[in-house]
Amino acid sequence: MGKILEVNHLTIHIKTHKGTVQAVRDVSFCLNEQETLAVVGESGSGKSITMKGIMGILPKNGKVTEGSVLYDGKELTKLTERQMQNVRGSEIAMVFQDPMTSLNPTMRVGKQIEEMLRAHKKDMTSEQRKKRGLELLELVGISNPEERYRQYPHQLSGGMRQRVVIAIALACEPKVLIADEPTTALDVTIQAQILDLMRSLQTKIKTSIIIITHNLGVVANIADRVAVMYGGKLVETGAVSDIFHNPLHEYTKGLLKSVPKAQEKGGRLQAIPGTPPDLMDPPKGCPFAARCMETMLVCQKFMPEDTDCSENHRSACWLLDERAGGVS
Amino acid sequence: MRNEAIEDSLFVKVKVKAEEKEHIAAPASGMIADAWLRLRKNKAAVVALFILIAIILLAVFAPVFSKYSFSDTDYGSVFAQPNADHIFGADQFGRDMWVRIWMGTRISLMIAAVAAVLDLVVGVLYGAVSALLGGRVDAVMQRIIEVLVGIPHLIIVILFLMAFPAGVGTIIAALSITGWVNMARLVRAEILKLKSQEFVMASQVLGSSKFYIIMKDLIPNTVGVIVINVMFTIPNAIFTEAFLSFIGIGLAEPQASLGVLINGGYQVLQNYPHVLIFPAVVIVLIMVCFSVLGDGLRDAMDPQMRK
Amino acid sequence: MVKYILKRLLFIFVTLWIIVTCTFFMMKQLPGTPFDAERFSIMTPAQQESMLEMYGLNDPVPVQYVKYIGNILHGDLGTSFSYVNQDVGSVIAGRLKPSALIGLQAVLIGLAIGLVLGILAAWKHNSGIDYLTMILAVLGVSVPNFVAAALLQYYIGLKWGILPIGFWTSWNCSVLPSIALSFSATAMVARFMRTEMLDVLDQDYIVTARAKGISQMQVLMRHAVKNSILPVVTILGPIVVNLMTGSLAVENIYSIPGIGSLFVDCIKANDYPVIMGITIFYAAFYMLVVLLVDLVYSMIDPRIRLTKGKED
16 A cells, blocks of 8 residues: 655744744655545644645635645645645545534535535536536435425524535545534434444555544544644554553553443542643653653653654654653 | 764653643733733724823813803904914904814713713613513513614704703703613613523522522623713714704704814804814714724624624 | 514513603703794794694693604604795605615625724734734724714715716715724624634544545535634624714714714704604614614524524
């Protein structure tokens, strides 16, 4: 399997009136063809901003200051806005968190799907577009698509809206689908349906998926590999089994411990004490040092480097250095 | 992997107490103090505040410390251009414009302030009663408001002014007769919004009495809306008074309000524009400052609304 | 929908009836008659009687009221005191055209400039054009319309002689009053549009639209502007009130034979039938505009449903 997307040393700064937020710091990862990569981490860890940076849809005050995004051999960060528009939607598409707000409330559902086709499939006639739109609605499992096609988003339920959002994203059969917490805003029962839908569509359309989530259940359900982000940095990547059974970074360990388990009745939920670092003025060393139970002096002063531990399992933690007093 | 630049001695575990990880970044501060801090950062609003204070001080003291009074005529200096003696010149009776303008500002501001206070009292009471009692009472009170809202306010004010002898009191009454409606609607909406919010429910669940909830939960949280609305009713009242005096049904000579002065200035605009320009500048300045300060206060009190 | 409109119309009638009743009895309390006191007193009792008869003033007040209401229902607003032998309806109708023209032009100017400024300001948030728009918006509502009108008349009309200083002889005469009236409308529209669009630009569906790979212009026009321009309809009500009241002063300044100047003249002349007629006209017009705005808004904006409780 080849790499479809390769992100190297991506750094993104966001200017606010209080100062510059170093939202994403030196993040590198790759996405293989037809693979599902889950990106996990708490709010503000830079997951969404990384994805928006890849798509070139950062907010006005955000900027990729360093690093590269290679898609299918193309360097995306060097493309002009116009060239990037051709990539967006047709090659890399995105599904957003809240289906209640991610559809235009004053545009009919059908038209929002057709807009995607109109932008990228220029040779389609309007009948073809409509036919394709209806096909897509059916594909994502919406019953009586003819009727839904003419409706406005507010006439649809949340689960249905998310299906529409997915239909829009898949309209041009993109090679990469980025899903930013696609199930967070939905009911638990609907969540499973949407995940099933994404999995089955992946095999049908042969797309690679990056799914952002902070739900480790979702990760276990759908992902092949996991990338863990903390404080704007990528702290660990690896196959799902590696991450779940042999976590290396202390943050990953904390994250796994904080999942409530059914068999441990009456026990306290394990939280990670403390708060994430201020990315306006990030610490010089490991971003997790202030909350880590195993902090060493070196952690506070120097940034740990990415260390290969086994094939496809990397982590940035000083405990992995041979000089550390034995990995716990 | 081994980075030789880093000393081995640094690989020592640091002891940290768990509770030290949970520290709160900034002390909590009250709503008013918070709003004031935010307002201070808004340069335009601070400048507006200082200009307003200066205007109020001038309105209070300038006529006192001048050798002229607002009605002293001096036929030697009819339509005098601004000069050392008459800073803003003089009008068709040789009356000193400097004194007349600050006298006029004083009357305009006073009318606006009293009208705003009346609006505040009536509006807040009406809105609060309507929202707190609810049901039938609320429905009836809302119908009354809807009727009042159906008529352009200025029409009511004009009709009222026709029915009673012109004077400062009449104008204040006329302004208040319609002015409270807005306040009442805002206060009612705000209280209804608050009533349905979780923190009020939480208070109820915890067993707070109705009175306690009104005093501690509802009133403090409506203060913002009330203050902001007052900041917009004052310039409105100043405008309305000036408007009425300008079309000739408000105050009249020799009394000096800003509207009377502008009306007088307009009559001689063709030949002596300065008689119009100075009072016009003062009224515009007052309106602009209240508007900017009102916007600033709104931003300061409701940071989410900030744009 | 029809039920809703009928309900609203009924409410408008009730409101109008309350207004008519209140103003009628208030007018009856007012001092002074339409007749010149000196001349009236030297008339013979028979002459006085016939004068009062002619204006329907010799009945007891309640009878006058019932007659007045009856006449209104027939579309008869009574006879003017100051415009001899003319009925109020035709006096008002004769003044309608100039006011309508000026008001309409002012609304159009306000919408055109206000929308463009608002859109640009939001699109280039915190830029020069944004600050300029905010300054104009503050000035637009802070400079009283009669001051603006007087200054425009003095500089553009009198000093530079570009446009007529007043009167109603050609279309040119309507330009300055329309501009003077349009300031506050422009300010209101610009400010509203800017706030609305800044809000829309923050919405998730704008990010969705950008992620589709359509051009920035399309994102702006099809998604941002369309969603923020629809609510602008709702401030037409306040704008109309603003123009109505503004016209009282502006029409006087420019000597325009419109309803605003008629109203002020009649107030000074104690011409109660016309004052009442105009009051009714203004109130009815305003309430109809508000009703119309609500209906139009519900039709053009799929987010809004008029009857309560149907929102999901």
